[in-house]
Amino acid sequence: MLKIFAIFWNKFKEYIVLVILIIASLFALSNNNNSAVKNVRTIAFSSFAVFSNIVSDITSSTSIKNENHKLRKMNAKLMLQVNLLREYGIENQELKRLLLLKDTTSFPLISASVVSKSLNTKSNTFTLNSGKKEGVKPGMPVVNDMGFIGMVYTVSDNYSIIRTLRNVDLHITVKDERSRVNAILAWDGDDLILTNIPKTSDIKIGDRIVSSDISTIVPLSLPLGYITSINNSSSDIFNRVKIKSFADLISVENVFIIKIVKSVQVKKLQLNFYNKD
Amino acid sequence: MRTEFLYSLIFFVPVFIIQTTLVQFITWNAIAPNFILILLVFYSVKNGQLYGTILGFVYGLLFDLITGGLLGSAMLSNTIAGFLAGYFSNENKRHIFFKPYNFGLIVLLCSIIASIIYSIFSTFDFSTNIITSLFEDGLLPGLYTSFVAIIIMYFYPRRKLIES
Numbered sequence: 001m002l003k004i005f006a007i008f009w010n011k012f013k014e015y016i017v018l019v020i021l022i023i024a025s026l027f028a029l030s031n032n033n034n035s036a037v038k039n040v041r042t043i044a045f046s047s048f049a050v051f052s053n054i055v056s057d058i059t060s061s062t063s064i065k066n067e068n069h070k071l072r073k074m075n076a077k078l079m080l081q082v083n084l085l086r087e088y089g090i091e092n093q094e095l096k097r098l099l100l101l102k103d104t105t106s107f108p109l110i111s112a113s114v115v116s117k118s119l120n121t122k123s124n125t126f127t128l129n130s131g132k133k134e135g136v137k138p139g140m141p142v143v144n145d146m147g148f149i150g151m152v153y154t155v156s157d158n159y160s161i162i163r164t165l166r167n168v169d170l171h172i173t174v175k176d177e178r179s180r181v182n183a184i185l186a187w188d189g190d191d192l193i194l195t196n197i198p199k200t201s202d203i204k205i206g207d208r209i210v211s212s213d214i215s216t217i218v219p220l221s222l223p224l225g226y227i228t229s230i231n232n233s234s235s236d237i238f239n240r241v242k243i244k245s246f247a248d249l250i251s252v253e254n255v256f257i258i259k260i261v262k263s264v265q266v267k268k269l270q271l272n273f274y275n276k277d
Numbered sequence: 278m279r280t281e282f283l284y285s286l287i288f289f290v291p292v293f294i295i296q297t298t299l300v301q302f303i304t305w306n307a308i309a310p311n312f313i314l315i316l317l318v319f320y321s322v323k324n325g326q327l328y329g330t331i332l333g334f335v336y337g338l339l340f341d342l343i344t345g346g347l348l349g350s351a352m353l354s355n356t357i358a359g360f361l362a363g364y365f366s367n368e369n370k371r372h373i374f375f376k377p378y379n380f381g382l383i384v385l386l387c388s389i390i391a392s393i394i395y396s397i398f399s400t401f402d403f404s405t406n407i408i409t410s411l412f413e414d415g416l417l418p419g420l421y422t423s424f425v426a427i428i429i430m431y432f433y434p435r436r437k438l439i440e441s
Contacts, residue, residue, distance in 0.1 A: 014326045014363070021334045021356045028341075029349030029398060037348055044342035051290065055298045116297035118344035119309050121414055122399050125345045127297070154345055161345035166307065168399070169347075189396070190413065250304060 038154065046156030049127050052116035060113070060253060067253075074145070107220070110134050110257040112142075115159070119250065122189050124166040126150070130257060131158040139217060139261045147223035147246035148172075148211060149255055160257075165192060165224070166249050173215035174224055177208040185209065185224060185243065192225060194241035201239070205230060209243055219260065285320045285332055289339060292316050297344070308417045310425040313340060314391060317355060318362040318384050318426070322374050326363025333359025350398040358391040377430040385423035389415045 009016065031037055112130035130136050132155050142149045142162050150164035163170045166187050174185045174194070179202040183194040197203060207227045211218040223246050231240035292312050300309045317336055321329025336359075337352035365374045365383050373379055396414035 014330065014360070017327055018330050018356065018360050021330060022353060025334070025337070025349045025353035025356060027349075028338075028352055029347065032348050041342050041345060041348070044339070045345060048290075048293070048343045051294050052298055055294050059298060059302075116294075116344075117301050118297060118346060119301060119304055119307055120395075120418075121307050122396055123346055124307070127345075163345075190409075250301065250307060 321362035329359035329363035354391040354395040381427035384426040388419035
């Protein structure tokens with residue numbers, strides 16, 4: 001019996017190993033949300049991020065000169081905007097006080113640098129050099145000066161992985177800033193698209209898209225992008241709307257993590273709504 | 278052989294760091310060359326099909342774990358790429374397969390297959406046009422990777438490799 005097995009093994013060992021490894025890969029695919037897998041992943045990426053961080057520091061120093069020039073220019077523009085916004089802010093505070101509204105706009109920011117990027121057409125992820133020690137938690141939104149970048153996915157002590165807007169697994173509830181029409185924003189592998197927008201909705205090319213207040217994962221209004229095209233297909237009841245993000249999701253290097261996570265209270269309330277007992 | 282496998286794992290570390298930190302500077306519209314696949318094809322052609330299949334699995338596992346991608350997608354695509362590349366491992370023809378253009382063609386074949394498998398298992402979205410998807414997810418990254426592989430092999434000391 002053993003002899004037959006040995007002959008069979010010698011003749012087909014490459015194919016046997018291939019089949020076993022394919023089955024192992026498929027098994028891994030179906031166990032992605034297992035807590036043990038998540039723990040192993042956290043250890044693996046935090047160990048490698050140390051090396052990536054060193055290389056990233058070296059490469060980023062070469063581009064600092066160009067970046068400084070851009071930042072000085074942006075600084076001047078922002079100074080003018082800040083001046084204007086300060087006036088609006090004072091006016092806004094006065095109006096809010098009058099209306100006895102609670103101010104909920106002060107969110108703490110955690111600064112972070114991108115130490116490594118996994119760039120492909122479907123599922124981009126970035127590794128950031130801020131982690132649990134800085135107070136980062138999964139689910140926190142990540143932004144830069146231009147707008148929304150992505151969402152924290154996994155966290156270790158000193159590092160975290162984020163899913164960017166160019167990731168098919170990240171879906172966000174958004175709204176048209178002008179007409180207040182809500183939709184779901186998703187990356188389809190080629191473009192950022194808005195889904196579930198009926199043809200009768202009031203949307204135009206150039207409209208700014210921001211995250212919706214009703215979103216359970218980004219519960220504040222953050223700029224995401226603007227509409228570049230509206231595909232009005234006759235065979236569909238929904239429009240296919242393409243979006244261009246404000247932030248450059250490939251060359252981004254420095255980001256901020258907004259220290260908020262989805263409301264536990266809201267989530268509990270929504271779950272209670274579905275409980276039948 | 279064990280030492281060789283250990284070396285191929287050690288080499289993975291700098292190549293992975295290059296892939297995740299420096300490749301962004303030569304990326305065109307999110308289409309990037311896959312240095313890990315080039316390394317995998319190199320070892321598969323050098324050491325055989327069984328070696329390539331197992332190494333592809335290990336490289337894929339490490340890649341999925343470290344990048345936070347869907348665990349299993351790179352494992353599956355790299356295992357099959359390593360297996361395919363192993364078909365070109367022949368002691369008598371190795372000097373032919375390590376010529377830059379031949380090696381580039383092997384990388385192109387493996388890269389196209391690996392990119393398509395990776396793309397299918399990381400998205401599960403069959404609503405997009407399959408021809409466009411094959412072109413954008415398979416052919417373009419494959420061509421870019423094979424172009425880089427040709428450049429690398431052009432400067433690689435092949436005589437020493439064949440003698441060894």
